[in-house]
Amino acid sequence: MTTSDSGAVVHLTVAHGVATITLDSPANRNALSNQLRAELAESIENALRDDSVRLLVLTHAGPVFCAGADLKEARDAAASPAGFELAGLLTAVMTADKPVIARVAGPARAGGIGLVAACDLVVATEAATFAFSEVRIGVVPAIISVPLRGRVAPQALRELFLTGNYFDAKHAAQIGLVDTVTSEADLDDAIDTLAATLKLASPNALNGAKKLLGPNRRDLAEEMAQMQQLTAHYFSSEDGQEGIRAFGEKRLPSWASSLQT
Secondary structure, X not given: OEOOOOOOOEEEEEEOOEEEEEEOOHHHOOOEOHHHHHHHHHHHHHHHHOOOOOEEEEEEOOOOOEOOEOHHHOOOHHHOOHXXXXXXXXXXXXXXXXXXEEEEOOOEEOHHHHHHHHOOEEEEEOOOEEEOOHHHHOOOOOOOHXXXXXXXXHHHHHHHHHHOOOEEHHHHHHHOOOOEEEOOOOHHHHHHHHHHHXXXXXXXXXXXXXXXXXXXXXXXXXXXXXXXXXHHHHHOOHHHHHHHHHHHOOOOOHHHHOOOO
């Protein structure tokens, strides 16, 4: 099965028990726009409802996995559904009754890392890079912190959240964000091998194993609701709106430019 809407920015294909969901909006670096969020949610739902699907692979077209929030749409953040929809996406992946693999062959930033962290297993190429850039535009990585706290060593997460520094796939593996680092040439073979291994297991047992390791759904819902409120607060704050304007105008925000000599 293949979805084939020429205007779509997310594509779903199903073959040999594997549902491949591809982010395909390279013009904005696969940013989490309104359209991409809606189509991604629909693709995940369709893949999980398909009885022929044994596992999901989340991947991307173009050189970037996902740049995070679409800041062009973030000016009126208090009224935006972005936070609610991102929380829903992460929850859907984290609580999926089938394994979800992230296939990362390029940079992931901010909310894009949240998608990665929500997956059960992550395979990344050596070219993949990561950064929690939120603090540099006056906001905080609130919603994505929920899956990240389940994967990444606490002190490593503290350093990266506070500095916004870039880090590579090797470091991502050291702190628990990435499970396997491979070359670009070997990426598809690594995904195929992992998929073949997962298909050897009972679907019911895989679901049970995920429940053993996954979050309590009620606790997850409460935590996501709290993080949505925090996200809305910071995006609508004076610093958040200044940071978004500065990003769009390709300049330093006021709190950083004032330090320049």
